[in-house]
Amino acid sequence: MTVTEELVDRLVAFRSHVGRSSTAERVADVLRGQLIEGTLAPGARLSEEAIGSALGVSRNTLRESFRLLGHERLLVHEFNRGVFVAKPTADDVVDLYRARRPQELAALRAAEHAPDEAIARVGEALARGERAYGDGDWWGIGTENMRFHEAIAALAGSPRVDEFVRRLLAELRLVFHVMSVPREFHAPYLGRNREIYELLRAGRVEAAADHLAAYLDDAEHQLVEAFTTLDGR
Amino acid sequence: MTVTEELVDRLVAFRSHVGRSSTAERVADVLRGQLIEGTLAPGARLSEEAIGSALGVSRNTLRESFRLLGHERLLVHEFNRGVFVAKPTADDVVDLYRARRPQELAALRAAEHAPDEAIARVGEALARGERAYGDGDWWGIGTENMRFHEAIAALAGSPRVDEFVRRLLAELRLVFHVMSVPREFHAPYLGRNREIYELLRAGRVEAAADHLAAYLDDAEHQLVEAFTTLDGR
DNA sequence: ACCCGAGGATTGTTCAACAATCCTCAGATT
DNA sequence: AATCTGAGGATTGTTGAACAATCCTCGGGT
Missing domain, CATH: 1.20.120.530 (GntR ligand-binding domain-like)
Structure with a gap:
């Protein structure tokens, strides 16, 4: 194995750190942090308007983030009502x-x-x-x-x-x-x-x-x- | 337990069938069907433009569907390149x-x-x-x-x-x-x-x-x- | 105390636009 | 011949605005 091949192999491990350029995912990361930190209380509603403007992203992008966190069951998405912080029983x-x-x-x-x-x-x-x-x-x-x-x-x-x-x-x-x-x-x-x-x-x-x-x-x-x-x- | 209470209990089971009014989820359902049916070959790229117009939904909505299926690992999303049908090894x-x-x-x-x-x-x-x-x-x-x-x-x-x-x-x-x-x-x-x-x-x-x-x-x-x-x- | 409906607020979805990135391919270079 | 290069077009990423659909609130009526 040549030197460059070795380098390449080592670099592959960092691929995930590089590729995460999507704003939706970065927003999801931020929100996830706030969720497990407890800053966002369980049961609270997350307004698209409020959070979107607070984080400086459009509603469309924010909605993608909500979907991501919804699939992790950290948020629950109620149709036509909004997204809420999950409230486990x-x-x-x-x-x-x-x-x-x-x-x-x-x-x-x-x-x-x-x-x-x-x-x-x-x-x-x-x-x-x-x-x-x-x-x-x-x-x-x-x-x-x-x-x-x-x-x-x-x-x-x-x-x-x-x-x-x-x-x-x-x-x-x-x-x-x-x-x-x-x-x-x-x-x-x-x-x-x-x-x-x-x-x-x-x-x-x-x-x-x-x-x-x-x-x-x-x-x-x-x-x-x-x-x-x-x-x- | 009264008759109506019993009915209510039985109806709760159908809630998931009723609430799925989101277009993004319906689109995801259609695509999921095509994926496991094999109509969409593994490795194939899914163009937003093509599929969006074919199904009559906007790009934004389609992207939400892609996210859903991406989280199920049926599609892989490569940033700035598009989404592809997963190709398991x-x-x-x-x-x-x-x-x-x-x-x-x-x-x-x-x-x-x-x-x-x-x-x-x-x-x-x-x-x-x-x-x-x-x-x-x-x-x-x-x-x-x-x-x-x-x-x-x-x-x-x-x-x-x-x-x-x-x-x-x-x-x-x-x-x-x-x-x-x-x-x-x-x-x-x-x-x-x-x-x-x-x-x-x-x-x-x-x-x-x-x-x-x-x-x-x-x-x-x-x-x-x-x-x-x-x-x- | 309960039902009802109008109005406002929020979400669902689309559309159009532009920036950023990628892919293609012809032409230049070695 | 093979490789490099870069311009142009195509596709994705993201935004903002707009409108329909739905929900919530809050009076007024019974």
């Missing part, structure tokens, strides 16, 4: 866990064939989470916890699974906002993440999967519990 | 099976909690497939085989999983076209579908899952095989 929580559980568990069980690099990324997310804990950065803990599970799903080495799980976790963030989950919610799971990671690194993937299964059951239960007690909606 | 086949396997297997294993209605739907798809076989309707066999697996995934009772799997299977149809799979491809799997269904009905979900796992492995293998031998690309 307890049923959605159950569904989200039902959808992610098989993928994450399967990815973990297949981790023997995963490249070391992928396993390392799990550890990195965990480390960042623990650092955030040390700093008392509660929001950071949540973010890195999300990354941790993204990294676990990525062990399967499937772009489609990656995207699916990423979407589910983004939606889960909306759940945290709609029920204003306590800031310390994620902290207890940090220790369990470490256990799972250690088992994974030791090659004991079955034990790791069992741990994760219990983890997911507990988290789902806790969320549904909080939903049905604190909130009638 | 052998890697995509591997990925598609990697993504659907955990969901279908998990759904089958959890089938004990599935309502009888959902199990019945699996049987109906199977029956329709067998009828198509009797009629020598090869395309119908493929369609019903797809429905069969959709129904299996639906045993999980998760809308998100349903949508995910439906999307994967639609993409798989594109694979069949890009490699012009022989018309008898699906027939041998019909018998295995019945075995799986019988085990499912007998409540032997673990055995059914094992069967399905072998089924998926074989199908994936056969497709990848055909890809690497018949076709260089």
Whole structure:
């Protein structure tokens, strides 16, 4: 392999960063950030006029962005009524866990064939989470916890699974906002993440999967519990 | 529960059929049909001008449709170049099976909690497939085989999983076209579908899952095989 | 308290226009 | 002959305005 061929190979990885020139996608990125950050409250209506002029894009372009986020279930589009920030219910929580559980568990069980690099990324997310804990950065803990599970799903080495799980976790963030989950919610799971990671690194993937299964059951239960007690909606 | 309340409950199920008033979605439906039917060859470029005027919709509306189908990976959108019918590779086949396997297997294993209605739907798809076989309707066999697996995934009772799997299977149809799979491809799997269904009905979900796992492995293998031998690309 | 309808606001869709980019292909260069 | 180059045309990206369709609000009437 020549030098230029090597360069070309390396450049291919950046293609996605270069190609994203579409305004609609950039707008979607901005809005997605505001959504998972919680700046836009669940249930709120997004006016085409207001947001379009605020971001300096035309209504047509903005509508393309809305479609993108609608397909990620972050926005719901009601015909002739407008788009609203999704407002997940307890049923959605159950569904989200039902959808992610098989993928994450399967990815973990297949981790023997995963490249070391992928396993390392799990550890990195965990480390960042623990650092955030040390700093008392509660929001950071949540973010890195999300990354941790993204990294676990990525062990399967499937772009489609990656995207699916990423979407589910983004939606889960909306759940945290709609029920204003306590800031310390994620902290207890940090220790369990470490256990799972250690088992994974030791090659004991079955034990790791069992741990994760219990983890997911507990988290789902806790969320549904909080939903049905604190909130009638 | 009063009579009208019962009626209302029944009507809710039709909401999705009523609300789809958007032209963009109707256009997407038409195009999706043509795509999985094979009328639009993989790799072909879809001109906004040509298709827009052919369907009598404006470019803006058509672009919304393109976005929808792009997110289903049936079309690929290349910036400033246009949209093309997706052209799956052998890697995509591997990925598609990697993504659907955990969901279908998990759904089958959890089938004990599935309502009888959902199990019945699996049987109906199977029956329709067998009828198509009797009629020598090869395309119908493929369609019903797809429905069969959709129904299996639906045993999980998760809308998100349903949508995910439906999307994967639609993409798989594109694979069949890009490699012009022989018309008898699906027939041998019909018998295995019945075995799986019988085990499912007998409540032997673990055995059914094992069967399905072998089924998926074989199908994936056969497709990848055909890809690497018949076709260089 | 409830029904009703007019008016205004918002969305759905189209059209036309222009900038930005890509593709083609003839001509020049080596 | 093969490759480079650039002009021109075609296509996409995005905008702005316009109008129809629909929804929401808010009085007035019963």
